[in-house]
Amino acid sequence: MTQPASIALLISAAVATLFYGIYALRTDSSRKDVMNARLKGKSGESLTTQSADKAKKTISVIRETKYSDIPFLNALLGGAAFAGLLRLWLLQARVKTSPGTIVLTVGLLGSLGFVGAYLPTTSLLSGALGTIFLGGLPLMLIHKKRAKRFRMFSEQLPDSLQMMKNSLQAGHTLDKAMQVISEEMPDPIALEFRETVEELHLGVPVKRAMENFTNRIIDENLKIFVAALLVQREVGGNLTELLGNLAKTIRERFRMEQEVMALTAEGRFSGYIIGALPIALAIIINCMQPDYLKPLFETEMGHTLLKASVGMELTGFFFIRRACRINF
Structure with missing residues (x-):
């Protein structure tokens, strides 16, 4: 296949992917609106009259695994191992879209990245780098939003445990104490506790509801809280004292982490400077003497040196970040 034909094929694939993505996004949004309207109209009647078994059956139907509204793509992703992981990432990041839409977006941006990097250089390596950069951008944004939610949850957890301890000391049940957190605390911790309380009210076993909780939020302190709660329900113990000690321990860990961040600030800043210095010097030299760096961009040896650098x-940059990172 000739080079123009290959380029035309890639552009056609990118355009087709774009139209499929728009179609999937619109269809996904409209079907979600219809489902929400149906649930809003019937939830007041059905959930108050159905038994716990029927409620579980309703929830299982609503949570039917679906990766895309495009039948072919849904069947294709149904047999892919990464589709389940991507679906979990979207749930953890609270991104309201389907895995199929993300896959189409990654395919579109990857195709555009390949075309944009391959045309000026006619290098397959440059095209592959362009594909990785643009194609990985949606996944990078999802990962960043997911990590931000986890961080906010960790910061809100000590105050939430203290609030739960106070509620239990006031005579409230565990369900009521968790409901107080869902009403008084800000998101994301309020949203996660609210979903857990709703699962408990629908008859989901406590152990299963807590497992779902730890699947939605990846946090070591939350795992300790859930393990302590489940052990206390089985063998008994002073839950209020346990929650107070756990909240105090988490606060102490945050204090130590902030001290370590302050002590390693110089190393992290040095990494940023070292990483940005060659790029800044190249821009300055190119502005002052444009012909000086031309061999790097116009010769085969220059391309090799650029890739190596x-x-x-x-x-x-990766090793400097690893050296300055301390896991608690």
């Missing part, structure tokens, strides 16, 4: 820059 970028690889070494990324490797050095």
